[in-house]
Amino acid sequence: MANASIAMSGLSIAESEVPVRQDLQDTHRDAWSRIASPGTWLTSERRLAVAAEIRQARDHCAFCREVKAALSPNAARGTHATLGALSAPEIELIHRTVTDPGRLSEKWSQSVLDAGLTDGEYVEIVGLIAMVMMLDTCTMGLGIPDQPLPLPIAGEPARYRPPGARKNAAWLPIVEPADAIDEDGPMYPSPKAGYIYRGLSMVPQSLRDYWAMANCHYLPGQYVYQFDRSIRAISRPQTEIIAARVSALHQCAY
Amino acid sequence: MMLRASAKHTNEAIDLHDVSAGLTDGTKVAHAPLLVAFAEAVVARDSDRIRTARKAIRNAMGDAALVDAAATAAAFHGFTRIADAIGIPYKTAAGGQDAPDVREAAGVNAFYRVQEEMAGR
Numbered sequence: 001m002a003n004a005s006i007a008m009s010g011l012s013i014a015e016s017e018v019p020v021r022q023d024l025q026d027t028h029r030d031a032w033s034r035i036a037s038p039g040t041w042l043t044s045e046r047r048l049a050v051a052a053e054i055r056q057a058r059d060h061c062a063f064c065r066e067v068k069a070a071l072s073p074n075a076a077r078g079t080h081a082t083l084g085a086l087s088a089p090e091i092e093l094i095h096r097t098v099t100d101p102g103r104l105s106e107k108w109s110q111s112v113l114d115a116g117l118t119d120g121e122y123v124e125i126v127g128l129i130a131m132v133m134m135l136d137t138c139t140m141g142l143g144i145p146d147q148p149l150p151l152p153i154a155g156e157p158a159r160y161r162p163p164g165a166r167k168n169a170a171w172l173p174i175v176e177p178a179d180a181i182d183e184d185g186p187m188y189p190s191p192k193a194g195y196i197y198r199g200l201s202m203v204p205q206s207l208r209d210y211w212a213m214a215n216c217h218y219l220p221g222q223y224v225y226q227f228d229r230s231i232r233a234i235s236r237p238q239t240e241i242i243a244a245r246v247s248a249l250h251q252c253a254y
Numbered sequence: 255m256m257l258r259a260s261a262k263h264t265n266e267a268i269d270l271h272d273v274s275a276g277l278t279d280g281t282k283v284a285h286a287p288l289l290v291a292f293a294e295a296v297v298a299r300d301s302d303r304i305r306t307a308r309k310a311i312r313n314a315m316g317d318a319a320l321v322d323a324a325a326t327a328a329a330f331h332g333f334t335r336i337a338d339a340i341g342i343p344y345k346t347a348a349g350g351q352d353a354p355d356v357r358e359a360a361g362v363n364a365f366y367r368v369q370e371e372m373a374g375r
Binding site for chain 1: 255261268273286296299305312317321324330333334335339343346357360362366
């Protein structure tokens with residue numbers, strides 16, 4: 001364990017050949033620090049094993065490429081090429097969510113849970129996938145290679161389950177804004193926060209970690225429906241055409 | 255859909271079909287060909303295409319635009335995975351403003367998850 005190692009991570013975006021706005025640099029540094037910290041259900045070592053497996057799935061799993069190319073995601077038979085540090089349901093969750101997210105189903109999601117992953121672990125891992133994919137994609141777009149993973153930070157998982165978490169609208173439990181309590185910590189900028197905002201709410205810390213990043217890469221919530229202005233160096237329609245095309249290529253119906 | 259709503263404010267034409275099928279002359283957002291080429295290259299993780307697209311954006315729009323294009327493309331590598339792995343109901347997208355005809359025009363109804371739902375699976 002070495003907190004000092006975190007100071008070395010998150011800096012690679014600052015080494016871009018183009019100047020990167022300071023808030024984005026800070027966000028990357030903070031996000032890697034959060035990924036290396038104990039989570040709600042996962043230790044810091046396990047969270048970093050998840051991060052490593054995300055890259056393994058994305059870059060090195062031949063079976064994932066077969067699944068992706070198959071007419072049906074259930075048609076391919078084989079095993080994932082893994083780093084060997086995680087359980088079978090963790091591997092399945094990571095590999096499928098990283099490489100073929102548009103063809104997941106509630107039945108598949110339930111099969112991952114039935115194989116031995118708790119719903120809290122599932123949601124925390126999804127949050128890590130979203131964060132690592134965002135971090136690595138941003139740096140790749142700027143021409144920067146993946147930075148080495150940081151070392152784990154000491155500590156214990158919080159093991160906090162929001163009492164308001166219920167399975168209703170989504171495949172996994174979520175905390176509706178009206179059911180959030182003070183002990184959950186800050187979660188929603190507004191009682192009208194959209195369902196995408198509620199997605200990780202069963203693990204409030206994951207929600208906070210993720211949205212601290214997402215707001216800085218896309219737009220803070222208060223600007224999302226202000227279509228007549230842009231706070232970025234590209235116009236709002238330019239932002240949205242990138243967003244729409246990336247989502248469509250992922251076959252994301254949301 | 256956020257794209258359509260934002261383009262209304264700039265009076266730029268949008269062909270929703272381009273969202274799924276790829277850019278055509280029906281979409282008139284400034285520098286859209288450069289930005290879409292960049293987004294497609296990033297999703298494909300094709301380093302040569304990314305390098306070419308990055309250079310084109312820098313030349314035409316500047317360094318800050320490249321940073322925000324990369325950040326936006328990256329953000330939607332996260333959003334999509336949360337929506338799809340948690341099973342967020344897609345009909346709530348864009349604050350529930352995505353009407354069925356918009357989804358049809360954008361090609362979203364052909365996506366796996368919608369097809370599975372329509373088939374009752």
